[in-house]
Amino acid sequence: MGDEVKLYGAGGSPFVCRVKFALKMKGIKYENFEEDISNLSANVLKYNPVHKKVPVLLHNGNPIAESLVIVEYIDDVWKGVPILPQDAYDRSVARFWAKFIDDKCNPAAFKVFGSNGDEKVVAEACEQLQMLENELKVKGTKFFGGDNINLVDIAADFIAYWLGTIEEVTEIKFFTKDKFPKLTEWADEFVNCQFVKEILPPRELLLEFFKKRYGKA
Known part of the structure; x- marks a missing residue:
């Protein structure tokens, strides 16, 4: 069984x-x-x-x-491919960044679109994203998990895929290559992973959903 x-x-x-x-x-x-x-x-x-x-x-x-x-x-x-690092300290660092994304980054990004691109709100979102940009710079790796996706990469899926879709609908753009070279490069790598691509919802469906949500339909 x-x-x-x-x-x-x-x-x-x-x-x-x-x-x-x-x-x-x-x-x-x-x-x-x-x-x-x-x-x-x-x-x-x-x-x-x-x-x-x-x-x-x-x-x-x-x-x-x-x-x-x-x-x-x-x-x-389930054993097999590890999602969290094996080392206790590294594991705590991964948990820290995953929580930071949920507590700080995602709410700050969502707030931008709700505020219709208010400058102060955009600055706050950029400040949070800059923390992730800096972490990737320090690591100098393809993913937050190194060569492979880990908990932090999974936690940041909204930034990698959903954020750009909402930017397209609302025409409020702040997550750009100029501002965040490492983070946008990471986002490209993440969404182009074979198994990630298989799971992500079709972009057209998301565009449709956010058009309704932000009254752009």
Whole structure:
């Protein structure tokens, strides 16, 4: 009797894609349940009563919520390609940057579009992204994980793929090659990874979604 793995998610969500990347990296077969974000199923509400959102991973009947928590869980349970570094210190550094992305970078970037490109808000977002730019410069590697994708790369998927799509829709551009040479180069490498490409939602669908969201349809 093998593991029973179910994923409740929405294909267009960067948070759900994080979990799909981890499952793909480990070669785990799972049953995918596509959710309507505006009308979540009873299962999602039952398995994630605290946050009431996707993704939710169900492993042998046990629910795990929150994308980065799920990714770490997958790394702990299934051996094979490591997602977190083996060294305890390196692991803590990876967790630090993943949390920084969720707590600082993503909210600051989203705020730009909500503010209609307010200069102060753009400056704040650029300040956060500059921290990631500097970290890549210091590392001098292709990915945050070195030669291979790790937790930090997975956590930054919104920056790599979704950010440019929203910029295109709103015509507010701040994530540019001039400002962030290392980070934009990293984004290209990340989205062109074979297994990442297989999971990312089609750009046209995202454009359509954000046009509706930002009233550009």
